[in-house]
Amino acid sequence: MPALLSVLGLGSPRNQSAHYLSNANQQTLDILAEKVDIMGSAKIAKAQKIALNILDTHDQLKKLPNYRPGDDINRLLGCLVRTCVQIHPPSVIQQILEFPGLQQMLPSLRTICSEAESCLENHWAQHTLSLADQGPDAVLNALQIDFPYFQNYVDLARLELSAIRAAMSPSDTNALKKITFIGSGPLPLTSWCLLDEIRQTCSSTDNIPTITNIDMSPTAIDVSSRLNAVLGPWGEGMEFVCGEAGSCSISLADSDVVYVAALVGLSQEDKEEIFLNVVRTMRPGALLVIRSAWGLRTCLYPEVSVNTERLLEVLQPCAVVHPYTDVVNSVVVARVRE
Template sequence: MMATCDSIQNHKPTRSGTSDVTHCADLALSITPPRTPTAAASAAHKLYSQIRHIHTSLATLPSLAPGEQINELLTRLVNLCIVPYGVDFTADFLAIPGVAALCDTLRPLCSAAEGELENYWALQILRDARTQANQQCEPSALLRSFPYHQNYLDLSRLECCTLDAFLPHAPRNVAFIGSGPLPLTSLCMLDRYPQVAVHNIDRDSSALQVSQELCQQLGHGARMSFVCEDITRPSTNGTDWLSFEVVFLAALVGTDTESKMSILTSLAGKLRPGSLVVARSAWGLRTVLYPSLELSANIEDTGLEVLVEVHPWTKVVNSIVVFRVKER
């Protein structure tokens, strides 16, 4: 090292005009050690490893139906994703190579598991309702047996409180797209708005059959209607879209921003001006579980205007975006 320093002090220009000083500087740059990862970056990589391990475990299960192992895996996954991480940490996590691909394969597993979970509990509650048909039993008591009942209540409360700021009066006619076999949001609407009627739309006929029978058994058949329809295709079921004051779009209707925007554009053309559309989305680490609806200036081309976007910091997983159909 001393010899090198001496040569630097007594350098002479080389034939090409460069000096030993330049050579030593280049050498120093070439052996500069890599930057030490920050604590946040290290924590983000640790979280990535945990989520990847859960994904691997879920992907190798013979079934995604409720059970001890899958329940434990999904609970761990949700708890990891709903932590209120800071902006920098979230950016570090989402920038990790492989995260985007991991999310693309993990979300369909979560979606399928959610469908299995709702179907399992819808059938269980339906059996309990039949058994206790001649007894004094509140429907809400049966619904509370669903493990995530409180989450649905909290999400519905968030949606309704947000909606009330933009509605001149309580809605009387609401549609819910993607209602599934256990239409808890629709049932929450009935409790929140005594005069409302809810039209449940799903492309899965078996899910609709279970949910319709369940609602009738619970005594809510008069204010609930059901139709099997794929809203990504031209309507053939005679749904009166102009009658709805509010339309809800479930989180799993549309797998990405592009497909969600296509659905929203279609809805804007069917609904009357002034109607509201509530689309569920996700933000931050919650996008590991659900697809996000990314808003941009292109929203003006859909025939909708954005009224508000709400991101929860509680155990509620979904964000919500409220749109209004513009005048045509």
């Protein structure tokens, strides 16, 4: 009742509250109290419905023979993403994420989403590469027009570039010469979109960096490099290297910014080990860009923190940006300590 009285404005000074209470109709108070209970019950019912929907989608996904693009996988993942990017009050999100069985299911769901994303990239990389004999325009149109999630990559690249520039000092902004993307995959759309955004926003061509794409899969590097070669001017400024993140065979000492893709490591613990290995080969002052998630989006990707004891020893957090749009990933930018 004290909380209800506060909502009704009955917790005011004593000389006023006595007046209100003496004139308040008890029946009216009971009705208002019932409405508050109904509103609370409605929020709980909404949270339960969303949680059950996520659990049911996971069950249906597990029954699929594979996660290559097709009607069933497209429908299920499309509904899942639309559910997870919706904005809710923190109390509702907490109720959803605390629903019985949901936390235990999340590692499996994230693994499925990771495999499905890899299948999607492979499918579209092969599809666009099959158009190579039709010229750069046909290949570029397949990516920019036919690929259903192209605008999401554009929006995410803009968000990340803004966060990168905000983390750089004014004297460093014009010194962005090399960006490295670890875990670029067969379809390095982030690198292409990021480089294209830099070209459009830089006043001089002298300030256009080179982007080096690194992946441990020889097939991914072969496909992406061949695809890049047939993109014409849109693919200029890209390099491709096959290797493992943080290995001694790959030096990141000349990179101003190093990206770690969202699919590199599927848990905080895995990612933390990778970040530590990567940072060891970076120069002090360089920026590490990490993809994370917030709210219900953590059903698709794990939330990543750089505020752990080990990471804070080598990284200085600079920015964390959470999108409230259809973009799924959050961006974390941290500076390598001196």
